[in-house]
Amino acid sequence: MDSRELVAKYPFLTKDYLEDILRNEKRDTCVMVEDYSVNRALGKGENFSSDILRIRIVYKRNHEIDRVQSYILKVALVTEGMAAMLEEYDVFHREIIFYKNILPKIEELLKMTNYQKKLAPSCHRININDPKHFVFEDLAQDGxxxxxxxxxxxxxxxxxxxxxxxxxxxxxxxxxxxxxxxxxxxxxxxxxxxxxxxxxxxxxxxxxxxxxxxxxxxxxxxxxxxxxxxxxxxxxxxxxxxxxxxxxxxxxxxxxxxxxxxxxxxxxxxxxxxxxxxxxxxxxxxxxxxxxxxxxxxxxxxxxxxxxxxxxxxxxxxxxxxxxxxxxxxxxxxxxxxxxxxxxxxxxxxxxxxxxxxxxxxxxxxxxxxxxxxxxxxxxxxxxxxxxxxxxxxxxxxxxxxxxxxxxxxxxx
Missing domain, CATH: 3.90.1200 (Aminoglycoside 3'-phosphotransferase; Chain: A, domain 2)
Incomplete structure (x- = not known):
């Protein structure tokens, strides 16, 4: 699928949606999305339970020159048989609980021991309604x-x-x-x-x-x-x-x-x-x-x-x-x-x-x-x-x- 087909598959990926995520992360209500594209981040055989996509965003803050930010989108499978099967294993629910309740406590304790490195990518958005999805930081941006x-x-x-x-x-x-x-x-x-x-x-x-x-x-x-x-x-x-x-x-x-x-x-x-x-x-x-x-x-x-x-x-x-x-x-x-x-x-x-x-x-x-x-x-x-x-x-x-x-x-x- 090309970028247009992926956006059509996941219509929640709008300019307003991405702008809201960026504004929350940057803590700046002046962020304006200029353009964005969506592509697969992984090939077949590298993830079997979800779609993993990379969102590349061109944006501005006030009157500065264009900047680029990318995120990783993880979306629950929407194929009827696979989605129902994975629902039984409760995979998205467990990851939601991990990011909402457990990881913050882990990070707090790690800071108390002066350990500064991360154990997991930061999560910028969790959506519990269908299609369930996460928006993560793109670790590739950090090398x-x-x-x-x-x-x-x-x-x-x-x-x-x-x-x-x-x-x-x-x-x-x-x-x-x-x-x-x-x-x-x-x-x-x-x-x-x-x-x-x-x-x-x-x-x-x-x-x-x-x-x-x-x-x-x-x-x-x-x-x-x-x-x-x-x-x-x-x-x-x-x-x-x-x-x-x-x-x-x-x-x-x-x-x-x-x-x-x-x-x-x-x-x-x-x-x-x-x-x-x-x-x-x-x-x-x-x-x-x-x-x-x-x-x-x-x-x-x-x-x-x-x-x-x-x-x-x-x-x-x-x-x-x-x-x-x-x-x-x-x-x-x-x-x-x-x-x-x-x-x-x-x-x-x-x-x-x-x-x-x-x-x-x-x-x-x-x-x-x-x-x-x-x-x-x-x-x-x-x-x-x-x-x-x-x-x-x-x-x-x-x-x-x-x-x-x-x-x-x-x-x-």
Whole structure:
């Protein structure tokens, strides 16, 4: 779609609407929008639950020369079937609650500890009526760039991200201690017994991975058999992961912590200097092992080893512990590194399950058919898309390596 078609699709995007957002942000009633355009900010295969658009605005303040401002618009899917399905998962409602109630408290506490960096993009407008949408700051204006999904995240990128995740986890754990009610909308389990829409995807991914594993030279037939067996148990195992143990250390998980939901700033040399998280739509209150396994198993580059996983969890723990202490949590209440490593083992199956189809999704070259319909559907087009998805040679390279690790850890049993 070109800019005119996108504006026609979302008729609320008027000059007056954008002028109001700009005036609120700039705190200047003299702002006048001269022109604006709308384009897609992401391609297919990079976001499956919403339209992500970039709005470029040319505006004036008083009699100054023209200035340019851009925003990111996130709009709930309006396709009838997909919209109804995502409504059941409550994704927009959870993100609204996060931005209205939780993020302001996180930012307040971070300032108290003299931490100045942001954990999430600023939100300039939330609309709870259809079409539900957010207007976010455009992080690209501040120098952030999307990570390379095809390569995955290298060791330094993972360190930078895990430092932010540790502060996010520590702060939300502290907030929960003060007010348990604030997380009441984030106890919805992302895999549960009531909502079945993604069951087929999870089961089929295990079967296709098993079929592929049978042909891979370093993968034993035993591992392939275990993957076939997981077709029957993958849902119950995932439901168990999303069951909170109140006696353990719990945090607000980002919930969708993979390469597509992180951006980086870079030095001129290309070295990353800062990470930031986006898309808090399926945040979930529970074990930090969910975020950690999800990230490490789905999004690490091929150069990141399974030994590196332990080192990265240790790096995360260092920042988690330091930030909890900054918030005044007593040493007796701070989890140990062993506690966190055990959480990755207890909850790591979720990373296993998602890695079977998110790794091929991030490797995909042709994204023309990459949408939820083809991931979940039963049409010939959908089935062909899924068959091609799992044939990428780099999928074999990474999954063959990971499957042996998963088996050693007992995740496949």
């Amino acid at each position: 952030f760039k999307a990570a390379n999904r095809k390569i995955g995240l290298d060791y330094r990128q993972l360190e930078l991200l895990l430092e932010k995740v540790a502060k996010f986890h520590a702060t939300t754990s502290f907030i929960y201690r003060q007010n348990k009610d604030i997380m009441k909308h984030h106890h919805y389990r992302n895999v549960n017994e009531e909502v079945h829409h993604f069951y087929t995807l999870f089961r089929n991914s295990m079967v296709v991975c098993a079929e592929m594993a049978e042909t891979w030279p370093t993968t034993s037939p035993t591992i392939a058999r275990k993957l076939y067996d997981l077709e029957r148990t993958v849902i119950s195992k995932a439901c168990q992961v999303y069951t909170v143990d109140d006696s353990s250390f719990n945090v607000l998980n980002h919930g969708d912590l993979w390469v597509n939901n992180v951006m980086y700033k870079y030095e001129e040399s290309g070295s990353p200097t800062e990470a930031i998280l986006v898309d808090y739509a399926i945040s979930y209150f529970g074990s930090p092992g969910i975020d950690l396994s999800f990230l490490l198993f789905t999004s690490s580059s091929n150069e990141v080893s399974t030994d590196d996983f332990d080192s990265l969890v240790q790096y995360y723990y260092k920042h988690l512990m330091e930030h909890l202490q900054c918030l005044g949590v007593s040493s007796q209440e701070v989890p140990t590194l062993l506690d966190i490593q055990m959480e990755v083992l207890r909850k790591g199956f979720i990373g296993v399950m998602y890695s079977t189809f998110l790794i091929p999704l991030r490797l995909i070259e042709d994204t023309a058919n990459a949408d939820l319909g083809n991931l979940l559907g039963s049409t010939e087009e959908a089935m062909h898309f899924r068959r091609q998805l799992f044939k990428h040679p780099k999928y074999q390279e990474r999954m063959e390596y990971l499957l042996n690790y998963y088996d050693r850890k007992g995740f496949l049993d």
